[in-house]
Amino acid sequence: MSNLMEEQFIRIIEANKAKINRLCRIYALSPWEPKDLFQEVICEIWKSYPSFKGNSEIGTWIYRITLNVCYRAHQKEIKNARNTIQLDSIKFEPVAEAYKPGEEQRYLALRHCINKLKEIDRSVVALHLDELPYKHIAEITGLTENHVAVKIKRARALLLKCLLSVPSAL
Amino acid sequence: MLDRDQKKVWDEVKALWNNAAGADKITIKVDFLIEELKSKVSSFEKEAIKHDIERIKNATSQFEKESIERDLQLFTRSIKQFIKRLKGKE
Numbered sequence: 123m124s125n126l127m128e129e130q131f132i133r134i135i136e137a138n139k140a141k142i143n144r145l146c147r148i149y150a151l152s153p154w155e156p157k158d159l160f161q162e163v164i165c166e167i168w169k170s171y172p173s174f175k176g177n178s179e180i181g182t183w184i185y186r187i188t189l190n191v192c193y194r195a196h197q198k199e200i201k202n203a204r205n206t207i208q209l210d211s212i213k214f215e216p217v218a219e220a221y222k223p224g225e226e227q228r229y230l231a232l233r234h235c236i237n238k239l240k241e242i243d244r245s246v247v248a249l250h251l252d253e254l255p256y257k258h259i260a261e262i263t264g265l266t267e268n269h270v271a272v273k274i275k276r277a278r279a280l281l282l283k284c285l286l287s288v289p290s291a292l
Numbered sequence: 293m294l295d296r297d298q299k300k301v302w303d304e305v306k307a308l309w310n311n312a313a314g315a316d317k318i319t320i321k322v323d324f325l326i327e328e329l330k331s332k333v334s335s336f337e338k339e340a341i342k343h344d345i346e347r348i349k350n351a352t353s354q355f356e357k358e359s360i361e362r363d364l365q366l367f368t369r370s371i372k373q374f375i376k377r378l379k380g381k382e
Binding site for chain 1: 298306312315319320324325326327329332333
């Protein structure tokens with residue numbers, strides 16, 4: 123990888139770290155920690171970046187890689203196949219008082235409800251929550267835009283139903 | 293639930309989703325990251341390939357063992373049937 127590409131890689135990671143982390147936090151189930159998934163995603167982007175042709179927007183491409191890594195982790199493929207790389211250059215620190223009172227419980231309930239959805243619905247809802255247009259969600263998931271719209275409508279209804287059934291959710 | 297209520301709840305969900313990312317402060321030591329990726333990813337990949345080859349080897353030999361065992365059982369059954377028929381003709 124050339125110096126220019128390395129600089130671009132760093133800029134991309136810095137610009138997208140929050141959204142990568144949002145997805146990792148959803149998919150992180152024991153024994154996976156969000157930071158393990160995050161590091162795995164960074165390694166995957168590093169390995170794949172030289173072959174990025176620019177056919178899609180970089181943000182869309184990042185989402186696709188992140189979801190692939192998270193999906194594989196969820197299926198326990200990575201866990202069974204190999205250990206993860208620990209990158210000491212990436213530090214995660216919990217932010218004190220990041221949540222307002224009761225917000226953490228509500229977030230955990232949201233995570234619980236998203237994880238109850240089917241795999242494809244989970245991805246679609248997560249991308250929808252990140253306010254991606256249907257076109258981009260379709261590109262990332264391989265669905266048609268119409269199918270995305272239908273899935274979002276159904277998944278939203280399921281998610282709200284689940285959240286309303288959890289006392290601490292809303 | 294009314295559409296208006298649904299929209300309100302959904303907006304709350306979105307706010308929750310967006311705030312959650314702020315619960316972690318992610319600091320990346322940029323210079324060190326590139327060096328680390330260069331050194332760790334390639335050696336990790338080598339190890340992973342070794343591990344995969346080992347796994348394929350083991351899986352193949354186990355598969356072969358089972359396949360041979362199945363063939364032998366089939367062969368033995370056929371011979372027994374043949375002998376049985378032969379005896380019946382006598």
